[in-house]
Amino acid sequence: xxxxxxxVVALVLCLGVVAxxxxxxxxxxxxxxxxxxxxxxxxxxxxxxxxPRLTSNQTSEPLSVYGEGLEQGMRxxxxxxxxxxxxLKVVDARHGYARLPADVSLPPELPIASVxxxxxxxxxxxxxxxxxxxxxxxxxxxxxLFALALSPDGRTxxxxxxxxxxxxxxxxxxxxxxxxxxxxxxxxxATYKDVAGQSWLAVAHRFSxxxxxxxxxxxxxxxxxxxxxxxxxxxxxxxxGEEAFVAEQVRDTVRALSLVDGKERWATAVDPNPxxxxxxxxxxxxxxxxxxxxxxxxQSDGGLVSTLVPGPGVPIVGGGTERFSKxxxxxxxxxxxxxxxxxxxxxxxxxxxxxxxxxxxxEVSANGGVAVLDPKRGTVVRHRGFGAGVTEGLALDEATGLxxxxxxxxxLVRVVDARKLGESEEGARKALLQELPMPLPEKTPRAxxxxxxxxxxxxxVELHSGPRCLALAPDGRTLYVLNRHxxxxxxxxxxxxxxxxxxxxxxxxxxxxRTQAKRRLGQVLxxxxxxxxxxxxxxxxxxxxxxxxxxxxxxxxxxxRSTTVRGSxxxxxxxTPASTHSIAETIKTVGNRNRYQNPQLTDTEVExxxxxxxxxxxxxxPFRGEDGAPPETLSLPDGRAGRxxxxxxxxxxxxxxxxxxxxxxxxxxxxxxxxxxxxxxGTPIALPLRLDQQELVPGAAPPALxxxxxxxxxxxxxxxxxxxxxxxLVVGTRFPLRAVLESAGPQHGNAQALTPExxxxxxxxxxxx
Numbered sequence: 001x002x003x004x005x006x007x008v009v010a011l012v013l014c015l016g017v018v019a020x021x022x023x024x025x026x027x028x029x030x031x032x033x034x035x036x037x038x039x040x041x042x043x044x045x046x047x048x049x050x051x052p053r054l055t056s057n058q059t060s061e062p063l064s065v066y067g068e069g070l071e072q073g074m075r076x077x078x079x080x081x082x083x084x085x086x087x088l089k090v091v092d093a094r095h096g097y098a099r100l101p102a103d104v105s106l107p108p109e110l111p112i113a114s115v116x117x118x119x120x121x122x123x124x125x126x127x128x129x130x131x132x133x134x135x136x137x138x139x140x141x142x143x144x145l146f147a148l149a150l151s152p153d154g155r156t157x158x159x160x161x162x163x164x165x166x167x168x169x170x171x172x173x174x175x176x177x178x179x180x181x182x183x184x185x186x187x188x189x190a191t192y193k194d195v196a197g198q199s200w201l202a203v204a205h206r207f208s209x210x211x212x213x214x215x216x217x218x219x220x221x222x223x224x225x226x227x228x229x230x231x232x233x234x235x236x237x238x239x240x241g242e243e244a245f246v247a248e249q250v251r252d253t254v255r256a257l258s259l260v261d262g263k264e265r266w267a268t269a270v271d272p273n274p275x276x277x278x279x280x281x282x283x284x285x286x287x288x289x290x291x292x293x294x295x296x297x298x299q300s301d302g303g304l305v306s307t308l309v310p311g312p313g314v315p316i317v318g319g320g321t322e323r324f325s326k327x328x329x330x331x332x333x334x335x336x337x338x339x340x341x342x343x344x345x346x347x348x349x350x351x352x353x354x355x356x357x358x359x360x361x362x363e364v365s366a367n368g369g370v371a372v373l374d375p376k377r378g379t380v381v382r383h384r385g386f387g388a389g390v391t392e393g394l395a396l397d398e399a400t401g402l403x404x405x406x407x408x409x410x411x412l413v414r415v416v417d418a419r420k421l422g423e424s425e426e427g428a429r430k431a432l433l434q435e436l437p438m439p440l441p442e443k444t445p446r447a448x449x450x451x452x453x454x455x456x457x458x459x460x461v462e463l464h465s466g467p468r469c470l471a472l473a474p475d476g477r478t479l480y481v482l483n484r485h486x487x488x489x490x491x492x493x494x495x496x497x498x499x500x501x502x503x504x505x506x507x508x509x510x511x512x513x514r515t516q517a518k519r520r521l522g523q524v525l526x527x528x529x530x531x532x533x534x535x536x537x538x539x540x541x542x543x544x545x546x547x548x549x550x551x552x553x554x555x556x557x558x559x560x561r562s563t564t565v566r567g568s569x570x571x572x573x574x575x576t577p578a579s580t581h582s583i584a585e586t587i588k589t590v591g592n593r594n595r596y597q598n599p600q601l602t603d604t605e606v607e608x609x610x611x612x613x614x615x616x617x618x619x620x621x622p623f624r625g626e627d628g629a630p631p632e633t634l635s636l637p638d639g640r641a642g643r644x645x646x647x648x649x650x651x652x653x654x655x656x657x658x659x660x661x662x663x664x665x666x667x668x669x670x671x672x673x674x675x676x677x678x679x680x681x682g683t684p685i686a687l688p689l690r691l692d693q694q695e696l697v698p699g700a701a702p703p704a705l706x707x708x709x710x711x712x713x714x715x716x717x718x719x720x721x722x723x724x725x726x727x728x729l730v731v732g733t734r735f736p737l738r739a740v741l742e743s744a745g746p747q748h749g750n751a752q753a754l755t756p757e758x759x760x761x762x763x764x765x766x767x768x769x
Contacts, residue, residue, distance in 0.1 A: 045069035045128035047119045050076075051664025052706050054567055054617045057104040058139035058163040059184050059207040061620045062628040064769075065096035065119075066663050067130065073122035079115045081106055082136060088119075089627040091645065099628035100136070102184060108141040111519045112615055137615045139163040142519065143511050148393075148469035148482040148489075149189045151216055152199045157471065157480050157489055159510050160186040160203070167203055168510050170489060172480065175508045183208035188235035188246070191216070194259070195242065202259075204232035204246050207620070211244060211257060226262030229255055230622055236277040236284070238299065245284055245299070247274035249710065250622045251637065252734060254286055256302060268302035269637075270295050272712035272734060273545075278346060280339035283375055285346050287334025290548055290712045291731055292354060294334060294346065296375045306378030308346075310353035310371070312727045317428040319367035319385025319534070321355050329356030329551075329559075329689060330729040331380075332366075333542050336394040336405070345381070345422050346373040347403055349391040351539055352383050356551050356559065356729075357693035363552035366534040370394070370405055372422045384421055384428045386414065388459075388532035390539055395470035395479060402433075402497055404470050404479055409529030409536050411462035412437045413470070413481055415497045434500040438465035438483055438490055441507055445517060447525055447605050456598060463528045465490075485524045487513035522612025525605055531595030537613070539594075541565045544616035546711060549687075549718045549729070556695030559687050561718035563703075564711060569614035571669040571704050573676050576716050577697060584610045618707035623768045630768035637735040642764025650762045656749035657762075666705035666769060677701065682745015684719035687729065709767045714740050737763055 046068045055061045065076060065088060076086045076098045086098040106113050113136045119128035140163060147160040157170040160182075167180040167189065185206035193199050199216040203223075211228035215221050234247030234254075242259045252272050256265040271288035278285045283305060284297045293309040309331045316322045336349030348371045355365035367385035374381055390409035396402075396418060403418040415434040420427035437460055444464055454460040466485030472494075473480070479502070481490040491506040513520060526537040526544075540547050540562045547562040553575070560576075568574075573581045580586040587609045591601045601609070625631055630644035651657045660679065661667055668674040678699040686696050700716045708714075713721020713736050720739035723732030733739050741759055744751035754762065 043069060044126045045071065045074070045119060045121065047117065047128060047130035047132055049664040050117050050132045050134050052567055052618050053133060053570055053664065054135045054137065054615075055100060056137045056139045056617045056620075057100070057102075057106060059620055060102040061100040062624040063098045063100060063134075064628075064664060065098060067094060067096070067119065067128070069093055069128070070096045070119075071122070071125075074128070075120040077118050077120050078134060079117070081110075081113050082115045085120060087627070089629045091629065095648070097624070097628035097630075099624075099626070104136065104140075106136065106138040106141065108138075108515045110138050111142075111516045111611065112137050137617050138516070142516055143487065143513060145482055145484050145487060145510060146187065146468070147189050148471050148480065149191045149201070150471040150473065150480060151191050151201070152193050152474070154473040154475070154478075156216070158189055158191065158201055159482060159489070160189050161511070162187050162206060167201070170508060170510055172489070172491065172508065177510055180214065182212060183210050187233050190235045190237045190244075192237040192239040194239055202235060202237055202244060204228055204235045204244075206231060206233065211246070211262070213259070226257065226259070228257060228262075229253070233273075233275045234277040234286075236279050238279060241299070245277055245279070247277055247286060249273045249275075254284070254297065254302065256299070266302040268297055268304070269734065270297075271731060273710070276334045276337040276348075278337045278339040280346065280375060281341060281344075285337060285339065285373075285375060287337050287348065289333045289542055290546065292331025292333055292350065292548055293731070294337070294348060294373060296378070306375065308373050308375065308378055308380055310380045310383065314353055314380050315382040315425055316353060316367065317382055317384050317425050319352065319369060319387035321352055321362075321365050321367040321385060324355045324358060324362060324365070325353070327355050327358040328353040329727070330354045330549075333547055335390070335392045335542075338394045338396045338403075340396055340398060340418065342398050343401075343418065343422055344374070344376065346375055347371070347394055347396065347418065347421075348373055349394050349405060350383075351390065351534065352385050354548070354550065354729075357557075357690040358551075359693060361557060361693075363550075363554070363557060364533075364535060365550065365552075366539050368407070368409065368534045370403065370416065370421065372428075381422065382425060382428055384416070384431060386432070386534075388534050389529050390527070390534070390536055393467070393469040393482075395472045397472055397476045397494075399476055400498060402494070404472070404494070406467040406470050406481060408466050408468050408484065408527050409463065409534075409539075410459050410532070411465040411467060413467055413479070413492065413502075415494075415500065415502055417498075434497065434502055436492065436502050436504065437462040438467050438481060439504055439507065440464055441486055441488060441509070444486055445514070445521055447521055447528075447608070448599075448602060452599060457532055458598060459528065459530050459532055463530065464524050466524065466527060485513070485520070485527075487511050518608050519612050519615065522608035522610070525591075525609045526612055531598045533594060533596055535594040537565075537591070537594070537609070544613075549713065549722065556697050558694040558696060559689065559718065560716060561713050561721075564707070565613055565616045566707055567616070567618040567665070567704065570665060571667055573669070573701075576700050577678060578676055578701070583614050587613065619710060621707075621709065621768055623709060630765070634764040634767060636738075636760060636763055636767070638738065640760050642760035642762070644761070644765045644768045646758075647761035647763065647765025650754065650758055651765055654750060654758070655754060655762055656751075659749070660702040661705055664706075667702050669701055670704070679747075681748035683715050683740065683743050683748060684717050686717045687719055687722055687724055689724045689727070689729065705766060705769050708737065708769060712736050719743070737766055
């Protein structure tokens with residue numbers, strides 16, 4: 001009886017429901033058959049997520065919207081303090097796109113605004129359900145002094161601040177500052193005199209496709225505007241040839257532009273993320289931030305002449321890596337570069353030759369200094385390591401043979417005898433003439449009490465200054481130093497520099513830098529080398545992005561690629577295998593290790609550095625249209641073409657990608673419930689360089705694919721980008737996304753089943769993330 005009771009009850013309930021329905025219909029027909037019956041209401045649309053979750057107000061940012069029941073006419077509403085409604089480009093019921101405008105203004109002291117996003121339906125439609133979070137970093141109120149150029153007459157220093165769309169003009173005599181309105185993201189500047197003797201300031205931009213030319217002899221006049229590529233980060237002007245050379249980081253090319261009519265004379269593909277440019281006797285040297293190589297091009301047509309990169313046996317003079325010359329596997333990011341016509345040499349600032357696997361298990365091969373390159377012979381002559389700090393900006397006085405080098409990690413400028421540096425190893429060892437600290441303006445906030453600095457081998461309090469760029473007066477008697485963190489230009493008397501007696505005579509303020517004080521302190525700490533170990537956050541994660549490869553990590557020791565910090569706050573845990581589970585934990589662990597525990601980070605330092613690092617967003621995707629949506633077709637870096645919409649369908653369907661790379665950040669690590677999954681998908685787990693000295697660990701976390709258009713190399717092993725040739729690394733491909741697909745094993749989704757055309761479509765979609 002107990003077993004049959006549920007059946008009887010169920011039968012009675014079913015009969016009861018039928019009876020009710022019949023009674024309500026009045027005829028035994030289903031309710032829908034009545035002429036006056038209401039049709040079932042369509043389910044309301046629902047917002048599921050918005051990506052990326054972290055964005056910036058320094059420029060217009062494309063947004064991806066994921067939901068259910070999306071339809072044309074909907075809008076994306078962002079709550080206060082942004083308080084905007086954005087048009088939504090709906091491509092199907094689950095995908096839409098929008099664009100955050102570039103004029104979003106936030107209170108200056110607010111580092112980040114966390115806003116609620118929701119959908120607004122067209123008139124007459126039910127209100128959509130669901131909300132999502134969007135965090136907007138207040139970069140537009142966070143000036144960052146990034147580039148310096150001196151007018152041809154030496155009277156005005158020009159300083160670019162990309163996030164605030166400003167170039168400051170500083171009269172070095174009076175200290176008066178005026179601001180020049182620029183286009184979006186002024187990132188590279190240069191001054192020159194044209195063939196008619198007129199003086200000009202040229203400004204290239206990261207987010208606007210234009211080169212602005214300001215006539216310095218006619219102050220206040222509107223600039224000439226010439227077409228230029230977006231993503232510009234390097235600029236050199238050949239006044240005699242009336243052309244500008246622009247290095248851009250979207251397609252990774254150098255382009256020669258006519259200063260007369262703006263026409264492009266040639267374009268050459270170069271190594272990923274080119275920035276430093278230097279002209280020398282009809283040649284143009286191009287330095288990569290990712291490969292550590294310098295490519296030498298002909299100015300006439302952009303043809304490649306040679307590739308300069310340190311290899312096994314390159315002489316290293318000074319610093320902790322001197323005895324590891326034979327184990328050098330390549331170079332590190334080109335952070336500064338100048339050319340000497342008189343000496344026929346290039347001088348390159350970097351963290352030194354990249355030391356690979358070695359029997360002594362020496363890791364962390366940073367050795368900041370200056371290398372001497374011979375562009376005609378195509379060789380790296382030697383690297384002079386200083387053993388501490390991070391060398392960036394360079395300036396050369398051809399008349400005296402003095403080289404000036406800014407160290408952003410230690411807060412000082414070094415005076416180096418360029419002739420000795422180039423003549424021999426013995427000369428290079430004696431080439432350092434002076435280390436000049438940059439004094440701090442009054443009331444500059446410190447990360448620690450003053451008594452903690454300058455003892456037990458630590459850096460001095462001057463590390464808070466952040467000297468980044470240098471410019472030498474035409475007469476060679478004065479050196480101008482742009483201090484990135486304090487917002488000043490130091491005026492240095494270098495008349496006695498050859499005897500080690502250069503001195504700072506004035507500090508000229510450029511702009512207020514104390515808004516968002518905790519974030520600014522975090523920026524200082526990000527670039528600082530407190531323990532004088534030649535290591536900082538920026539040493540491995542340059543400008544918050546990637547920095548090539550290195551052999552380290554204590555356990556397991558192997559060749560790793562340096563991952564990006566951009567957007568990483570949303571994708572813990574970190575390292576392979578996982579060892580830290582938040583940005584703060586990572587900061588404390590790695591920061592203390594970078595300093596060799598000398599001294600350990602305070603809670604205040606951890607908090608400031610965590611804030612700064614967590615607010616580094618991915619760059620706006622340059623392959624999206626004005627409405628924020630991908631184009632119908634997209635040219636791929638290797639010359640083929642793909643269709644992003646078809647690629648998205650493959651990603652979510654036949655390709656089997658979404659199982660490990662779900663939206664909106666396209667990684668399992670974006671949600672607590674799916675984090676920390678280490679998978680073996682058949683991609684190469686190591687670069688085959690001295691494998692007996694590497695400790696290999698299979699498996700890796702699915703990386704976030706947001707911003708992958710600007711990631712090189714790829715895979716934890718860096719095998720998608722680099723290859724091994726003999727005892728060194730070489731660039732195998734500049735398009736690592738294709739290398740990942742081609743190296744995919746049967747466990748890596750369903751990539752092997754895709755046709756060549758489908759792979760092109762999938763790659764086009766990935767480039768738009």
